[in-house]
Amino acid sequence: MKKRLVMIGNGMAGIRCMEEILKHDCDSYEITIFGDEPHPNYNRIMLSHVLQGKTNMQDIIMNEYSWYEENEITLYTNERVQSINREEKIIITEKNRTLTYDKLIIATGSSAFILPVEGSTLPGVTGFRTIEDTQFMIDTAKEKKKAVVIGGGLLGLEAARGLIDLGMDVHVVHLMPNLMEQQLDTKAASLLREDLEAQGMNFLMEKKTVKILGTNHVEGIQFEDGEVVDCDLIVMAVGIRPNTQIAKDAGLIVNRGIVVNDYMLTNDESIYAVGECAEHDGIAYGLVAPLYEQGAILAKHITNLQTDGYSGSIVGTQLKVAGCDLFSAGQIYEDDQTKAISIFNECKRSYKKVLIRDNKVVGIVLYGDTADGTRLFSMLKKEEDIQEYTPASILHKAGEESELDVATMSADDTICGCNGVTKGTIVHAILEQELTTFEEVKGCTKAAGSCGKCRPLVEQVLSHTLGDAFDASAQSAGMCGCTTLSRDEVVAAIHEKGLKSPKEVRNVLGFAHEDGCSKCRPALNYYLRMAIPEEYEDDKSSRFVNERMNGNIQHDGTFSVIPRMYGGVTTADDLMKIAEVAKKYDVPLVKITGASRIGLYGVKKQDLPNVWADLHMTSGYAYSKSLRNVKSCVGSRFCRFGTKDSLGLGMLLEQSLEMVDTPHKMKMGVTGCPRNCAEVLTKDFGVVCVENGYQLYIGGNGGTEVREADFVMIVPTEDDVLRIATAYMQYYRETGIYGERTAYWTERLGFDHIKEILQDANMVTKLNERFQTARGTYKEAWGQALETKSLKAMYEVETVK
Template sequence: MAKEKLVMIGNGMAGVRAIEEIIKIDPNRYDITIFGKEPHPNYNRIQLSTVLQGDTTVEDIILNDWKWYEDNRIKLFTGEAIVEVDTKNKIVVSNNARQVSYDKLIFATGSSPFIVPVEGVDKQGITGFRDINDCETMIKYAEDHQNAVVIGGGLLGLEAAKGLKNLGMKVSVVHLMSHLMERQLDATAAEMLKQELQQQGINFLMEKQTVEILGDDHVTGLRFKDGSETEADLIVMAVGIVPNKELASNASIPVNRGIVVNDYMETEIEGIYAIGECAEHRGIAYGLVAPLYEQAKVLAKRMVGVETEPYEGSISGTQLKVAGIDLYSAGEIEGDGATKAIRVHNEFENVYKKVLIRDNKVVGSVLYGETAESTRLFRMLTQQEDVSQMTSLSILQPAGEAEESDVASMPDDELVCGCNGVTKGTIVEAIHAQNLTTVSEVGGCTNAGRSCGRCKPMISQILEHTLGDSFDGAAQKEAVCGCTTLSRDEVVAEIKEKGLTNIREVMNVLGWKNEEGCSKCRPALNYYLGMIYADYKDERESRLVNEKMHANIQKDGTYSVIPRMYGGVTSAEDLKKLADVATKYNVPLVKLTGGQRIGLYGIKKEDLTSIWEELDMPSGYAYGKTLRTVKTCVGQRFCRYGTQDSMGLGMELEKKFERLDTPHKFKMGVSACPRNCAESGIKDIGIVGIDGGWEIYVAGNGGTDLRAGDLLYTVKTKEEVIEVSSAFLQYYRETGNYLERTSKWVERLGLDHIKKVLEDKVACQGLIERLNKTLERYNEPWKEAIENDEIKDKYYSRYQADLVTN
């Protein structure tokens, strides 16, 4: 029997979850094709705020990597949008003129940010906050702009504001209402939130209505209805979302606010469905993930002919994802005349809790400062439990008091992770069957806690209750990824003990759940093997996508080419090469980078090989988990303040350490005097010249998580600088987690511990010898990667949209 052709428009969380559910029930039912307008596989949009705030990377929030599509025989076209749906002939047409026929069609087109329709809204410097591109836009603006304004004091706006603040910008939040998050918080909790964010450096302009965006071509500020103004180099619109319904409307599919669906996510046209933020169900278009995953389960069962209960709407909880703030709300916030409230307001500990009760049932809750009861209260709300026999203390416990019997009394079929539909029974079964001991391991096995993370405290309680005395709360480890329950240290120890020498061997011997691994663990294993074995042959296939091509992909699908310029020093010959290439290939942007190099931006993928060959310059590794740059000032050769030869030392360090794989990107700076023109105080290793020697600073960070470097040592000669830098680098390589910056690594291990290791002469010499041995294996691997047609073709097919894996 021939498979039916299923086409899905959109590659987001809701739609792909529906595909997952379909495959789980009947993997051979459909020949599946997915179109996604972004150049990425499916990722966790809930965690975009953590990317903006600098807590995670884009790679960390990928939910289904390229291989998942391949393993499930899904045709994926990324960076390609559908522009026409012909319902009569059952054909979709993309912006690349690709035509694909379907038997069943799912609209999963998501939503777009609502852009306030005021004068000047067409200027440059305005963005929403809905996808990776928006994050990258804000991060880029923060590099050379100062003032950011976020319009909207709701959940998304506050997450954007915190992220921009972390990026070093001055941030103001403009809000029309009298208090923040008015849909989720009452006035008391909102004021507590506002005060906390003000202490973190965010300014608030309350009860302000924007009437005009100022500036010529680019924004310079805002004018409000009351006549006041504020400066702005960047404006982020976070005042709501608009379902993407135009494509459906143009195909004569009924729409209202969104694409109208019934209780089975069906539109009025047979064989056409809609799910997620683009869908309108009973007059509501949901924007939170839990309802969308509920819709996905109903839709999947409907599409494979399995009987299912209808989708009848959702009640969802809200958790603010801003570092240092614990906040949760669900259901009603203010209530009515028939509603009674139980409140706890502990100003000393900055804790506020309110539960609203009507007809002896919980109808809403607001928690600020302590949210441990959120899962229990949400259960009482959704299950409509009768609380008439409960005391106020048993309904809402005072801050710091726990209810030990809560987990024990939970039935096995009760949902713990609402986002992913995981019950207590599923978690307990997995703990016993897989010998799980941590929240991370539970997430890897069941998906519980891997979306918003609100249920992690309850998962921890279930672990403690299930394991009893064997539960070790202090030993909560972080698994490498969802393919294994092993931590970084356990994987490295097993590789050494068992003599494992390649990625496939590691996965087979250590019992990887996914025998091919994923986009998170394969690069990590490739790094750990290279760190352990000095003669390890790098597996280019397991590199992160940008590293495979030695070029960063840009938001429009083009690439950047940034050659190496040692210490920021170049020559007339190299400048001429760059100019000739830029002219010949019509490069749209030639820019001096922050790392004292010249970058070519907007390169077409088919020109990458030729450009590298014609430049005949080594790659600057602007994309790599390796040494990026060694920034230098002009030093004593030219500067009247310089006390040391910063350029000479910087070039020597860069030539020594270039191409060396490290857990994360690594930056250095060499300044000739304490005026620090090379910004050595915020580098992974920063060197400052002083009279008679050098100061060596480590673990600085000038990015989203700003951190001043710690003084490691003061030495007299450049030879000592190189030795200390070598030992420090190698110890970081050997003990750092993959994708862990030195700032986090030093804080985790402690500076005193690292100094103790480096001051052990035998240990220090061993580190230097192992590093030098490793350096012997590097010989311009960028040429090998660029010239390897097999790798290049496979990379393009996965990344650019033409992945066909029948």
């Protein structure tokens, strides 16, 4: 007869422990799980990615309801267990459900700590721990514009970044002088703050909150020094509090957490505790890796397998905010016994600091370049003697390459810190399960299944283990988490099956989520309009906010207005209109842009239609995935070195190719001579005018990863330039992955292949024809918004009286 195993809690630590139990013994226990949230187990780590718009709620579900059914687990969601009767071995829920147990696991996790100040219970105050918290923040951002995040630690900064991405003006309030003071030293914290400020984050340091203002809703926050900041939303990210009350009421020993021994047993031999609610050797851990280690020990003990017991964990910290890479572990400051080796590369904003005591690594702080994190963390955990290393290179052996080589890693080195997956575990799974792709490895081992930052390492292990059998081309996953189908398969199905709408695509092709996700919605909108331009009507709601609003949103919620100036050319009349509009609407910044245009920055949302109407100019599409501009020098019109009319050609290209959507933004350039004043070799399509014609270049990029454009051909006339540019743009439209710049597209398809397409006169003609068909369906964005009542209504702002 099966014993009854009951688990209180349905979160990451508890369910991971249950997965381990089932792996060791799936027959001995009748399992029941209670969760107080109305969801199956989900990845709490990824809530910040949901808030930042990188994924959706459905994508972070780790164990679907079907998993519980397949493993014969009885799950009660949205039902809190209220008490434990240890003498009779019975639990009682808030719905008066009673259940007996032979073994009980308490995995109740923790709750956000809410500051006990006046006003903390007002509507508009929230923690950041659950799906409901996250959805509340997303919904609030649709109507409100000012947010305060209390807490400059890991969670607070991730929440602040997400709220900025949702269009809110965000202030981060922190009690200490440095951000993340538990993980970063003063230098790294300063670099982090500078980078986050550049992203639009505002900071109020060394501020103690004493009161939250408002009557029926949050209206502001007051600090000890008397300063008041207006806000509509307050997010508390000042720490967590282990959920221990049920254990305390049952008479279990509780300090900060529920006290457990090395096998995660409480002072009752029938009751275990695991996760954030548990306290081992005086420590209650809040990061997922040690909680998974605890779960693995518990699972072996409860299934009567030999195990060494849990001896504590050394944890590393990473931040999940775009553009800010950091890694920290162990001690962060020097003392009498601890010395530091540090390097700061000001040009690359890279800071590396390793703390040494008795020839062993005891602390790591990395900012900007975190590639050494895994290797150094391994040294720290193993207490490796570092005397043979070269300190000047931040602990590389003499002659050793800076890039981490998984071949040199031992089997017990950690690849995935979030889920505690070692190199040995991955290698064993690859060999035993005959895994060949990253997705298979992730599904089998959970490696890279949380924050995903270790994916490159996982792929390196896969490549190293398979050797010649590794197929890099097979590593591409589906176009999003809703489907395993690739971009090419989806587009082919649109043509073959005559699919006409995103909903039809998702239904016919069996997407997992009926409404799609934040990744596939804009992609399908693009692919459909590209594939059937005369039949498909653009779905504005599927576009990103900048494209919906026809302007780039700024960090304060205002917008930029950048009118089209073909080839960078303007007139006295247009300049006068710009000046008049800037004065009339009190525009705070008027600037010459890097694309040789004039931008108006800080325009209020409600003023956008009137600004466009008063300018009486067309949109420069500076916000869109389309041709942004054609940068041109004056050429032979004025320059004594100019060989051709580069300015006229640039204007012709821009006028002929504007408005039409592409997988990502495109930039072009025309220079009047090889001196290259228009910098065309870092453009998606570049033209160098020479005496005997026009040299054409493709696939350049001047962004974060600079790529020099490849020379493709020389043509004799301007008409030839336009034909090739049009064919190139259309072929990119038809074969590019949504969100892929031409630099990556050129390397993915192969330069020689694209060159062959552009040298095929018949193909160039067909591509030109298809482009003209598509272009005929586009209307100028600002004009269309002014003429269309439903579009114009988007810019109206309700006035609260």
